[in-house]
Amino acid sequence: MYFIDNPKITDPKGYTAAATRAGFKRKRKDLCIIKSAVPARCSAKFTRNMVKAAPVLAGMKTLKNSGNMLQALIVNSGNANAGTGSQGMQDVAETVAILSQKSGVPENLILASSTGVIGEFLDMEKMKVGLDAIAHRLSVDGGAGCAEAILTTDTVEKSFGVKIDIQGKEVTICGITKGSGMIQPNMATTLAFVTSDADIDHGLLEQIFTDCVNRSYNMITVDGHTSTNDTALIMTNGLAGNPTIQTGTPEAKLFQAALMALMLEMAKSIVKDGEGATKFVTVSVKQADTFENAKKMAFGIANSALVKTAIFGEDPNWGRILSAAGMVDVEFDPGKADLQINDVYIYQNGNPVTLTKTEKQKLMTPVKLDIILNVYTGAESAMVYTSDLSYEYVRINAEYHT
């Protein structure tokens, strides 16, 4: 397995795409179409927020009706089409109908996805003009613009790709994703689209994708806010020509490892580009009784405004870290716990470790920080990725006007 240089979403065989600036946003590309030459097997995870955007509600229905088969995606940024009631649902249906007409892909194999401001209606005039501009000129090269077209407050494009060999055939998996606020995915962050030319059993794909989302996107947080539009989706069109990958085989393990590596990079790229982020923080809770409890404690730490501001200020305020783990209703004995920052014990067996002020402060200066809490209640662990809370985060979110 190796990572591809300058990957694009159309690198796997049989995918074409196009992107344009339809005017939902002021300066960037904000609309794209991704299409497979043939219907692809799909697995998709949507937000668990009770408030689901219109395209999420429509997409869930589409995939249910098509038996999780999909051939084309249309994605806009700049407007989330969320909180838009019945008008929002009509706008999704109209978008899909127009794309179907122009591309020849049946409506029931098209999924629309949106990200951006919540609570405003889609400007359907802009959508129509944008669709007119790109629906007829999909190409392999067109994939390069898609990573830009899905961004909101992100500062960099996030495009990744890996190649593996499956029984003599080259299989490619590529993904694009976006952040960078309203990030604590609970099924997948705001947007993550993965294409592959693998031929893989549909049930196995579902199982592997679920596991990969749970261990990548569902373990990151920027601000603890689960979005209304979270969508993570993989399409596999089988055009690599490999024998169908089956459950329990070495090929299944290889595909899973490659997808996991890809999606972890995608998820981490969101944290690195988190709104106002100056640090990349890995929070590990070890030797907990269950994975769920380890995860709760790790998210307790990762989402604490007091921990995040201390990290921004490079303050070795480990009391905030320990107490954040203590407030999530998980039983443990702080009198026996250990806490490390970057491999240095700062609290051990329930007692503070004596370090000089200089030693403590030095702990906090790296851009990458590892926080490790060992609670000794069992054998399970969880690792969560997060950023700090800076003036810039407040600026971005206080000035991002609706």
Added chain:
Amino acid sequence: MYFIDNPKITDPKGYTAAATRAGFKRKRKDLCIIKSAVPARCSAKFTRNMVKAAPVLAGMKTLKNSGNMLQALIVNSGNANAGTGSQGMQDVAETVAILSQKSGVPENLILASSTGVIGEFLDMEKMKVGLDAIAHRLSVDGGAGCAEAILTTDTVEKSFGVKIDIQGKEVTICGITKGSGMIQPNMATTLAFVTSDADIDHGLLEQIFTDCVNRSYNMITVDGHTSTNDTALIMTNGLAGNPTIQTGTPEAKLFQAALMALMLEMAKSIVKDGEGATKFVTVSVKQADTFENAKKMAFGIANSALVKTAIFGEDPNWGRILSAAGMVDVEFDPGKADLQINDVYIYQNGNPVTLTKTEKQKLMTPVKLDIILNVYTGAESAMVYTSDLSYEYVRINAEYHT
């Protein structure tokens, strides 16, 4: 019932106090003693954080052993004596022993309480010098300094008092409290001490105080972080001379109403002085199926960094409010919900309300904001008080160095 002007913690009969600057903090008074002339009936609520400070652990044990009787309190700020292991427990015991010796109050009727930095040992030399300075000069006038001595990052003292008439006898209830970070009490915020000269049945006192804490302190949040030192405590010494207040009587109702009014003022004063706060926000979730679910949704909104930064930026970003309520695992249909800001509907029956940009922005300019979400799943409601998230919050917490 009426509120007292310039109240102090020693206004109820039989209480004396003293405060001093022991040097735990640089500029302010940071140590105080409050004493009742006779042992008082007590009810106390401590933090539910798994990481409990040494004085909290010691205080829980003391009250259990004394049958919830208490005669003296010693409180320091500037150091929380939390995360300090066995040394921390010894320091509490020594503090209590010294005060007992100097004041004549038995050790088992003394409770120590601390607030401040987590993870550093108490400077016992400063404690001893401070105790020496004040233990012999307790007075009614000395109560005035206590409100200052318990503060940390607070910008104002928080002292409140009410008087009621119980069967011809004047009964006084006074309280002091502190904020202003690490505030999402889960039994009581950082510190709240209430004294009264009422004579009240001990079981009834426990029941009334529990209810008042649940409906005041447990409904506020500044930053969603439950402290290691949260302590709320009431002492009633019976020196008002009223006939003992009994369960189910009009006097019990009056005492409860007065205590509730007092504690709501105390709790709200913490939010108003929340770190970096520029707004006072009341979040109501109405017509939910249960109180617990209404409370979860209200806290989901009140703790969202995206909601809090939007409020700071005076941005009518109601999509963030609605989606914050949607992410706390409580079932409701956003397609039927209503959302109001200051009595103006901004989202109604699942659809956005058409308002001009000026109308929307005008909604956000008052210092006091009422956010009301109606979910129509039942008949229960909850009201939570919170502040916004400003540059100043980040500054205070990034620069508050350990």
